[in-house]
Amino acid sequence: MDRNEALFQAAKKVIPGGVNSPVRAFGSVGGVPRFIHKAKDACVWDEDGNQYIDYVCSWGPAIVGHAHPEVVDAVREAALGGLSFGAPTEGEVRIAEEIVKLMPSVEQLRLVSSGTEATMSAIRLARGYTGRDNIIKFEGCYHGHSDSLLVKAGSGLLTFGHPSSAGVPEDFTRHTLVLPYNDVAALTQTFAEQGDSIACVIVEPIAGNMNMVQASTEFVRALRSLTEAHGAVLIYDEVMTGFRVALGGAQALHGVTPDLTTMGKVIGGGMPMAAFGGRADIMACISPLGGVYQAGTLSGNPLAVAAGLKTLEIIQRPGFYETLTARTQELCKGLKAAAEELELPFSAQGVGGMFGFYFMNDLPHSFVDMQRNNTEHFKLFFHGMLRRGVAFAPSGFEASFMSAAHTSEHIADTLGTAADVFTEMVRG
Numbered sequence: 001m002d003r004n005e006a007l008f009q010a011a012k013k014v015i016p017g018g019v020n021s022p023v024r025a026f027g028s029v030g031g032v033p034r035f036i037h038k039a040k041d042a043c044v045w046d047e048d049g050n051q052y053i054d055y056v057c058s059w060g061p062a063i064v065g066h067a068h069p070e071v072v073d074a075v076r077e078a079a080l081g082g083l084s085f086g087a088p089t090e091g092e093v094r095i096a097e098e099i100v101k102l103m104p105s106v107e108q109l110r111l112v113s114s115g116t117e118a119t120m121s122a123i124r125l126a127r128g129y130t131g132r133d134n135i136i137k138f139e140g141c142y143h144g145h146s147d148s149l150l151v152k153a154g155s156g157l158l159t160f161g162h163p164s165s166a167g168v169p170e171d172f173t174r175h176t177l178v179l180p181y182n183d184v185a186a187l188t189q190t191f192a193e194q195g196d197s198i199a200c201v202i203v204e205p206i207a208g209n210m211n212m213v214q215a216s217t218e219f220v221r222a223l224r225s226l227t228e229a230h231g232a233v234l235i236y237d238e239v240m241t242g243f244r245v246a247l248g249g250a251q252a253l254h255g256v257t258p259d260l261t262t263m264g265k266v267i268g269g270g271m272p273m274a275a276f277g278g279r280a281d282i283m284a285c286i287s288p289l290g291g292v293y294q295a296g297t298l299s300g301n302p303l304a305v306a307a308g309l310k311t312l313e314i315i316q317r318p319g320f321y322e323t324l325t326a327r328t329q330e331l332c333k334g335l336k337a338a339a340e341e342l343e344l345p346f347s348a349q350g351v352g353g354m355f356g357f358y359f360m361n362d363l364p365h366s367f368v369d370m371q372r373n374n375t376e377h378f379k380l381f382f383h384g385m386l387r388r389g390v391a392f393a394p395s396g397f398e399a400s401f402m403s404a405a406h407t408s409e410h411i412a413d414t415l416g417t418a419a420d421v422f423t424e425m426v427r428g
């Protein structure tokens with residue numbers, strides 16, 4: 001038995017399913033998860049010494065590449081000064097200033113330790129600010145695992161959602177409406193019928209948790225105008241897209257100013273950190289200024305802040321997003337061309353350092369569209385690539401990520417490998 005297998009067996013004895021976050025268990029693709037021993041630049045190494053070109057990038061944070069020497073130095077230096085104080089620090093001020101500068105819709109923000117905390121707090125804030133209870137989310141969007149957001153669509157439109165997890169009382173999801181992504185008519189109808197009861201709409205502006213699905217211009221415009229007309233708070237959940245699809249997030253690409261924005265992943269540079277922020281008049285409702293309670297023992301942790309600040313510095317260097325985008329496009333185009341040559345149904349798209357690929361001929365616009373993704377093809381592709389040293393996320397319903405450490409050679413390697421795997425898939 002190799003070390004990956006042995007560790008998985010040992011892990012399953014003491015950790016449910018052997019993992020600390022479910023998708024890591026390879027449940028939807030089968031097989032043994034690779035236990036990662038170390039990571040550097042564009043690659044990760046498993047416990048058996050196998051090397052992989054990595055397109056998971058820690059699910060997004062590793063945008064400057066793994067173990068970037070400047071980020072590691074910043075964390076090391078911070079650690080020597082103490083791991084946590086539970087008191088305000090200069091670093092927190094500096095990173096907040098930096099985020100406010102880069103995300104124009106964010107006038108004030110608060111740091112937290114996970115994306116789940118950020119979205120949960122933003123929703124509580126929106127409810128506190130509006131004095132309303134109902135919220136709207138979209139099918140296929142993931143906003144962390146707080147109770148009121150673990151909701152799946154009901155059987156018809158305009159019905160309130162049902163819990164998508166055991167342990168979440170129906171009562172807790174009574175106030176969450178679930179609508180189809182990119183469906184302007186459903187959104188318009190919902191606001192027409194119950195707009196005055198809606199505290200907020202939370203949306204992934206480029207969805208990355210049902211593979212990658214882009215919001216249409218009409219959808220984005222409707223989100224902004226309907227929330228504004230009905231006094232509801234528009235929350236852009238940019239935990240994944242923030243600093244990932246562009247320096248100013250998806251909102252910069254959309255030209256939309258949301259009322260609140262949640263961030264995570266990239267802003268922690270690989271350390272546990274996230275944030276929510278937005279209009280100063282809404283943020284003023286948070287304790288200690290206002291009546292909406294929110295707190296965290298490790299919020300603004302000095303090591304996480306150091307990693308985040310250095311990461312935000314690196315991504316502002318000239319040409320950073322141009323190169324990142326070029327690499328992503330190179331890979332997407334190459335994959336499409338290789339599949340086309342074999343007449344394998346396939347499509348792909350990328351924005352900035354985020355991309356999606358699908359074993360179907362067209363691009364998806366909703367969760368329903370995504371159901372046509374050929375999951376058998378995905379499994380074959382995933383394992384074929386992994387065996388040959390290229391790691392993608394272990395599910396056909398996840399986005400993929402590029403880092404600045406991925407070179408043209410890495411892309412060429414990946415494309416050569418993909419051509420082999422596609423051929424194997426087609427010939428059987």
Ligand SMILES: *Cc1c(COP(=O)(O)O)cnc(C)c1O
Pocket residue numbers: 113114115116117119142143144145204208209237238239240264265274
């Ligand atoms: C990852 C993610 C979250 C949850 O963040 P965690 O740090 O895993 O709690 C929330 N929203 C979106 C859009 C995400 O991609």
